[in-house]
Amino acid sequence: MPYQSRWPLAPPNVCLPTFIFDQSGGNLQSAQRKVFLDAKRPETHYFTFSSYREWSKRFAAGLSAAGLRPGDRVMLFSGNSIFTPIVVMGTIIAQGIYNSANPGFSVREAAFQIKDCAPKFILAAPNCLQRAQEAVQMAAMDLGAVLLFEDIGLDELHWPQQTPIQHWTKLLGSSQASKELNWKELDSPEKSNRTALLAYSSGTTGLPKGVEISHYQIVSNIIQLERTLCSDKTVTNRRNLCVLPFYHGLGLLYYCLMSPKLGLQIYLMERYDLLTMLRHIARFRITELLLVPPMLIAMAKHPTARSGECDISSVRKIIVGAAPLGREVTERFEEIWQGRVRVRQAWGMTEAPALCLAWDECETSQCTTTSVGELLPGVEAKLIRDDGAEETKQGQAGELWVRGPNIMKAYWRNEKATTETKTSDGWLKTGDIALIDKGKWYIVDRKKELIKVRGAQVAPAELEALLLEHPQIIDAAVIGVKNITGDEEPRAYVVARNKSMISEAQVEEFIQCRVSKQKRLCGGVVFLNSIPKTPAGKIVRRELRDKANREIRNGNLSQARL
Template identity: 30%
Template sequence: MPADTAAWPAMTIAEAHARLTAPGQRYEMEEKVIRGIPTRTWKNAPATLREVFLNGRAFGPREFMVHEDERATFDAFARATLTLARQLQADGVGKGDRVAVIMRNLPEFPVAFFAAALVGAIVTPLNAWWTGAELEYGLTDSGTKVVLMDAERMERLGDHLANCPDLVRAYVSRLPAGAKPPAIVRRLEDVIGPVNAWTNLPDAPIPDVALEPEDDATIFYTSGTTGKPKGALGTHRNIVSNIMASGIAAARNFLRRGEEPPEVDPLTAPQRVTLLVVPLFHATGCHATLSPAVNAGGKLVFMRKWEPEEGMRLIEREKVAATGGVPTIAWQLIEHPARERFDLSSLNQVTYGGAPSAPELVRKIVETFPGSLPGNGWGMTETSATFASHLGKDYEVRPESCGPAAPTGEMKILSLDGATELAVGEVGELWVKGPNVVKGYWNKPEATAETFKDGWLRTGDLARVDEEGFCFIIDRAKDMLIRGGENIYCVEVENVLYDHPDVMDAALVGVPHKTLGEEPAAVVHLKSGGSATEAELRDWVRQRLAAFKVPVKVAFWPETLPRNANGKILKTELKKVFEEQE
């Protein structure tokens, strides 16, 4: 524990939450009965995405999005969004219809997302990494009526559009000039024009569509490891709860260190600039980044794909304050040999999730970026992104934790059969409840009944919760290894590997064994200049953990370990390394 934490914390989590949620405070709570379940909610949250959009519109000439040489103000964004909303209505899109958005991070994505939301559609962002067949599944499973996509997705989907019976129209952005798409396709630029010309669009009226907090708003498909992806059906309340949860986590950080949270007027406060690396088609990018940025007048800087030097150039040029995604990005910002060539002094928040990280990383962030707030958290598609948040000194002191839940959220630990609630500190399956837990799975009543119980969500994560409510994710229940009857939590071994000074990225997987069932094997990516050997890494783990947890093999990966769009390491891919060695 750092030496400067002796007089810290100034108050408990419960005391801080009580202060911040007291009557009359910005984060005041109220109980609502949602689908028959009493639920703590945020009293002062925007009611729907319509209110979020209107709050963003108030920032007018302030710059909102930057993508290469394209820039859009909040006013330009609003004009493009309202123009597209009017077109969607002309296409017959009404309340409850599904409108899919399939794009990489482009300025057109937020326009498409909010245009569909404003007309009452259920916005269905599909994973832009999917194949044409997978995208076809998403369109047909959701019953999408209109799809908005970029040219890359059009190339992948072209032959599949005819197999989507509910589809009446497709809009494609950035289609090459000579392209001859199917008749169902129209160029998006024919409706809203190019990004830098959005400011010249007419100021159309906002759609006259009644929206309520419990109305269906989004379908985000899970990254399930078995079977077809399931569509998590979220409401407007689910989404806007992120706005309050992220705000109260920052305010709590002030109180915990004995300071009063500043009174902030978003219209006059310095603009928060975020370098967005996570995809907008993922709940974290959309719900935890896009919606809060629109609501509070933040600026989003897009880049096609994370590349350290380009990222640092953008941080310097745009005076970026916040970025992150997965721990590897933070490590590269700290250790990249070109870092000294760039002015990164504006960067004051580096956050990540979706993968374990070494406790050492927290200390390195604070050392490298003085005054910065390292951040971590936990959430899933079914919790509409963030459920627990971990910032600043709390994270420094408990680097293995993902933080406490927001005060509207509840957590409990149950036995794996779901029958018994376990005591504080015991490891079991994490169940959560709160206003950001989705309604269920789209058109999958059996899966919904299995996962959602009386307002509680079975997360499938093994975890423990300490006396003050800090959650420690131990592993995915399905990823836990059992070696000869002994449980091995992958995250525990991975964290030890991350502590080795040469290790940049690490993952533990199970390899089959005839008598023990399975044994642990590790795949690691070394830092630039790192020279650790297999024997050295196995010995490193052996000195710190029980012998049965030591990897029987260590394989070296030439680059950052492969991840899905949610930032989770693709362990199925890594297992193939050891299959090939058999």
């Protein structure tokens, strides 16, 4: 029998703009409350709830006047900006589909996504502009689709009048056009299932795939997050610092769409930087943080965070998502607040946006835990055995399958991938190995990442958590490499704080005395300057496997030992 959330959910059939702008009820103190603020220039660069609505409608009016048709895509190729929410909501109001690209993309990576989704317009930041133009040419598309996207003043008198390439403000309609525009209502299941966002999966196990997310699914997830992550109505004046990128599904849905609906105040950082983040927390008295594991690991080990040099005592809540996090690292991080703050992990994926498992804010447990909480409202789950045919027995781990109103619509123009990942009755095969204990869920590892050691399954995440307990190791990743018999053995890639203070043999010994025989690092230890990761903080093991294969072929590194 599937596991059920303790909260039922019946989301309304409504378009996203109506849900956010017209159904906010008493959640907002005032239409003039500031909802998005540039952390570098909060006094001059901000949007109130009212101006957010007006500017979104202006952008929608401009897009429609420029020829955007229902279902056309608009791509943003940029880091975070207070104008990102305007582009997102304006595109959706104009009945387009919003899509974003990682500003760190190479020309080849950008060209792949551009060719796949064929955007009508591409808004590129100055540092992305040349790559965008080259990618458009590589994808054999019209260069006229590319516009320069940069921060502007809210005063139109200071907008650029002439630029080498068309400026994105050309797509902003007038204030009068904003007043005259009415968005199309979506008041039936068929209509509310229209695609609003096209988010690309990280491609950790293959080429990235476009994930279609509908109005209904976004509305559902906002309600789910409100009823769990923001369930304590006695908490007022929440102040969030957005350090996650908007081009990632979690950052986009949590900060760009849910937060204004709930009237939360969001200070935006263009990009993540640890010391800048600490200073912003102190300056703005930030109360809540949403992080990914690399950020938390860096913060736990950085002397500035631990010394009290920056006053970060205002933080009340920290949520970590995207990848499993070990208990020891979590405890070290919590020491910064001397036990006043507990880290709460959550789980979701691009195909199950933004979260499906999280902690109820009202739950008062003060224990440090690696659990990702419980099922969000309206979500079902089951754990499937390796053969894919049956559910596991009580207490056993298995592949996590989830079903709920927030689960993706489909992969963009990829029916084969959709049918392989989502069953005909709506179950999403996540590829994550999970278990449930006393009502709380735990993510063990990725199904495809488990290392098969002489018939036993070894979870890389367990070894990575142990490696991070070593004071001289600041980051780590573990993969399986083949030995001469064809079996796999664990190999660790580690980033050392000071390479002269630690050796490969010391790392092996550190693990050997803490684990059973099959989990020992018989595949060896390799020091790197950095671990390859996606923007969300997930380890790109494919790159490490490719590296190991090259090293073995070239004779630079031996195969795993027996």
